[in-house]
Amino acid sequence: MAIRLFNTMSRKIEEFKPLTAGKMGFYSCGPTVYHYAHIGNLKTMVHNDILKRMFIENGYDVRHVMNITDVGHLTTDEDDSGEDKMEKGAARDGKSVWDIAEFYLGEFLRDYDDLNIMRPTVMPRATDYIAEQIDLIKKLEKLGFTYEIAGDGIYYDTSKFAAYGALTGGSLSGNRAGARVEYNDAKHNPTDFALWKFSPTDKHRQMEWDSPWGIGFPGWHLECSAMSMKLLGDHFDVHTGGEDLSRIHHTNEIAQSEPVVGAPWVSYWVHFGFLVDKSGEKMSKSKGEFLGLDALRNRGFDPMAYRYWILSGHYQSQMAFSFDALESAATAYKNIVRRVADILRDGSGNVDSDKYGSWHDKMLVTISDNMKTAETLVLVREMLRDADTNNATRVKILEFVDRLLGLQLISRARALIDSESDAAPAEVVALSDARTAAKVARDFARADELRAQIDALGWSVVDTRDGAKLVKKA
Numbered sequence: 001m002a003i004r005l006f007n008t009m010s011r012k013i014e015e016f017k018p019l020t021a022g023k024m025g026f027y028s029c030g031p032t033v034y035h036y037a038h039i040g041n042l043k044t045m046v047h048n049d050i051l052k053r054m055f056i057e058n059g060y061d062v063r064h065v066m067n068i069t070d071v072g073h074l075t076t077d078e079d080d081s082g083e084d085k086m087e088k089g090a091a092r093d094g095k096s097v098w099d100i101a102e103f104y105l106g107e108f109l110r111d112y113d114d115l116n117i118m119r120p121t122v123m124p125r126a127t128d129y130i131a132e133q134i135d136l137i138k139k140l141e142k143l144g145f146t147y148e149i150a151g152d153g154i155y156y157d158t159s160k161f162a163a164y165g166a167l168t169g170g171s172l173s174g175n176r177a178g179a180r181v182e183y184n185d186a187k188h189n190p191t192d193f194a195l196w197k198f199s200p201t202d203k204h205r206q207m208e209w210d211s212p213w214g215i216g217f218p219g220w221h222l223e224c225s226a227m228s229m230k231l232l233g234d235h236f237d238v239h240t241g242g243e244d245l246s247r248i249h250h251t252n253e254i255a256q257s258e259p260v261v262g263a264p265w266v267s268y269w270v271h272f273g274f275l276v277d278k279s280g281e282k283m284s285k286s287k288g289e290f291l292g293l294d295a296l297r298n299r300g301f302d303p304m305a306y307r308y309w310i311l312s313g314h315y316q317s318q319m320a321f322s323f324d325a326l327e328s329a330a331t332a333y334k335n336i337v338r339r340v341a342d343i344l345r346d347g348s349g350n351v352d353s354d355k356y357g358s359w360h361d362k363m364l365v366t367i368s369d370n371m372k373t374a375e376t377l378v379l380v381r382e383m384l385r386d387a388d389t390n391n392a393t394r395v396k397i398l399e400f401v402d403r404l405l406g407l408q409l410i411s412r413a414r415a416l417i418d419s420e421s422d423a424a425p426a427e428v429v430a431l432s433d434a435r436t437a438a439k440v441a442r443d444f445a446r447a448d449e450l451r452a453q454i455d456a457l458g459w460s461v462v463d464t465r466d467g468a469k470l471v472k473k474a
Helices: 039-057 085-093 097-114 126-142 220-232 249-261 293-298 303-311 323-346 353-368 373-385 391-405 409-419 426-440 444-456
Strands: 004-007 012-015 023-028 061-066 074-076 081-084 146-149 153-156 193-198 216-218 236-242 266-272 459-464 467-472
Touching (some): 097 293, 126 146, 126 153, 126 193, 126 216, 126 249, 220 249, 293 303, 303 323, 303 373, 323 391, 373 391, 391 409, 426 444, 426 467
Parallel strands (some): 023 236
Antiparallel strands (some): 146 153, 153 193, 459 467
């Protein structure tokens, strides 16, 4: 089945053509483990997961590499200044940089698992690939792409790379892509960026290494090029990240990679829209608007409701977060789970292979067309309502949906069934039967009175199209 993706480099939707038949290698920019992950960061991770699931369901063998940044990410990467975020996080928490890296990586992976995101094939840490990063700088130095700023570091000369800024439509003159508002006057060009930063002489760094140019640490952009080349080869299929990374980080990755391996280094660049607040501003930790998955859990939201809400939009579009929007998504998700529970309780009939194939192909074609998750969810709801699809077939389709969208509909529905499995006592059953009779007689006042009595006994009565169901309260 054809897969189509919007390629940021060409600025159009293209049909995917793998470098190796039946295989897809992709690299996604991972977290800087100096703090908890923001729900905006996690939105990007969910999109990566859908991309991977889509390729797997299309029969591809997927190799996914996601870096863990545990060094070298400065607080103001746009002008290569400020504190290393890891060092800053260590000072904030009163721990070593190594300790906070372990702690926040663990917290990130907890969020990852709670959102049912498939683990990457490889999760390399920047600190484990210092030798590869130094080797890449050596190659760029030999090719004449670097220069040294005394007391500062080794920099990449962007004027030497004719295609600099092509990812976002930039050029070598005027307001080039990746340009900084302020920059070090010692730079040859405003867009030049650090490959290796020298350790400061006035304070001790916990993370620093020896190099041919002096003791220091790698620039943030370097790790992704070095690790992807090591783990995916000199050329690979897809590189992903948030839309903010295209302007500088990914632009710089291309600049430091293609002189060494040749162009194109990456076949398809896929970027995901921001999570924004009601004003349209990007939500981020640096702006003091920190909102992690724990903040949603603490308000009683299932992480799957957040995943469902993300899938109700399109990966290229920005989404405006609000708790009202999440509440609506949570209600919709719960309703689907309850419908799936009803289907599992019955499960009648035999699987209709033609019906299964029809729904399967509709959904896979839809999501394979530039990852249209919202449209795919519409098809799921239509399938659940389709009177011509029996429950045995629905269950088979739902197994596919869970593989494709990762919404855990079947496992959540089974958990719901288990929670409702306790048989209601005779007194409660009698009240429910009386309430049903009152509704048939259109004596709704009496029906409401009986519902209140049922509630007082610790049970809820839920009206379904198959009749009233009694659910024990938690």
